[in-house]
Amino acid sequence: MNILLLGYGKMGKIIGEIAESRGHHIVGKINIDNREDLSMLDPDTIDVAIEFSQPDAAFENISWAINRKIPVVSGTTGWLEKKPAIASLTLEKETAFFYASNFSVGVNIFFRVNRFLAGLMKDQKDYKVTMEEIHHTEKKDAPSGTAITLAEAIIDEIPSLRNWKLAEDASESEKELMITSKRIDPAPGTHIVRYRSEIDDIEISHTAHSRKGFALGAVLVAEWIKNKNGVLSMDDFLSF
Numbered sequence: 001m002n003i004l005l006l007g008y009g010k011m012g013k014i015i016g017e018i019a020e021s022r023g024h025h026i027v028g029k030i031n032i033d034n035r036e037d038l039s040m041l042d043p044d045t046i047d048v049a050i051e052f053s054q055p056d057a058a059f060e061n062i063s064w065a066i067n068r069k070i071p072v073v074s075g076t077t078g079w080l081e082k083k084p085a086i087a088s089l090t091l092e093k094e095t096a097f098f099y100a101s102n103f104s105v106g107v108n109i110f111f112r113v114n115r116f117l118a119g120l121m122k123d124q125k126d127y128k129v130t131m132e133e134i135h136h137t138e139k140k141d142a143p144s145g146t147a148i149t150l151a152e153a154i155i156d157e158i159p160s161l162r163n164w165k166l167a168e169d170a171s172e173s174e175k176e177l178m179i180t181s182k183r184i185d186p187a188p189g190t191h192i193v194r195y196r197s198e199i200d201d202i203e204i205s206h207t208a209h210s211r212k213g214f215a216l217g218a219v220l221v222a223e224w225i226k227n228k229n230g231v232l233s234m235d236d237f238l239s240f
């Protein structure tokens with residue numbers, strides 16, 4: 001496949017290496033300082049764009065590709081208030097858009113375990129749930145996209161919770177799920193969900209040892225998305 005990389009930072013580079021090792025051809029490596037290279041590409045020769053840039057660049061990158069009917073696989077976090085506009089554009093242009101806050105198989109198993117545990121805890125009034133995420137110091141958004149996905153599932157399952165909040169922003173409230181964000185190098189991504197009572201604690205965690213799982217997941221999705229249409233997610237891709 002011919003793959004365009006929109007965003008060629010830590011993730012873009014590993015994605016490029018994995019894609020090439022699987023026989024794909026990288027037609028462009030676009031960063032903040034070479035966006036003019038986009039005008040030299042022939043959109044008809046691009047099978048899929050993989051977009052890992054930064055929160056304030058994602059919408060423009062994704063729109064550029066979708067407007068040219070290029071399917072997009074995006075992992076950029078921190079821009080999702082604009083996702084409905086991308087969803088409409090995707091349907092209008094009859095192409096495909098795939099978003100995941102986390103592409104690793106391990107985290108997607110963790111998402112299922114998190115939802116199951118939250119369902120078990122929903123009537124356990126003696127436990128208070130909190131979350132913690134730890135990432136490297138270059139990360140631009142907080143909390144992480146993965147933490148938001150975890151929090152949304154917990155809030156879905158536990159009726160007494162209304163929304164999540166960053167622990168540093170807020171005084172505690174019974175109705176809010178507090179998320180602590182820590183920035184410590186070189187952490188590729190750690191997420192912890194804790195239920196604490198006077199008697200005991202229950203804790204689940206996922207720790208990425210590198211970025212390889214995120215990058216491999218994005219390439220596998222790019223291979224899968226070819227010739228598909230619509231707005232897709234990991235629930236469409238995963239077979240478990």
Ligand SMILES: NC(=O)C1=CN([C@@H]2O[C@H](COP(=O)(O)OP(=O)(O)OC[C@H]3O[C@@H](n4cnc5c(N)ncnc54)[C@H](O)[C@@H]3O)[C@@H](O)[C@H]2O)C=CC1
Pocket residue numbers: 006007008009010011012030031032033035052053054055057060061074075076077078100101102103104138214
């Ligand atoms: N969904 C997932 O599984 C994962 C998502 N991420 C997310 O992916 C994004 C990228 O992460 P990293 O590669 O670690 O960040 P990074 O900071 O290493 O790279 C971002 C790159 O985007 C480029 N960029 C900035 N503005 C641009 C623009 N207008 N057009 C094109 N490129 C532009 C920068 O030049 C930079 O090279 C972040 O939002 C991060 O949270 C990271 C890992 C896994």
Ligand SMILES: O=C(O)C1=N[C@H](C(=O)O)C[C@H](O)C1
Pocket residue numbers: 077101102135139140143144145146147188189190214
């Ligand atoms: O910025 C990162 O590095 C990561 N971002 C994603 C997120 O915000 O959840 C996924 C992963 O945790 C690494």
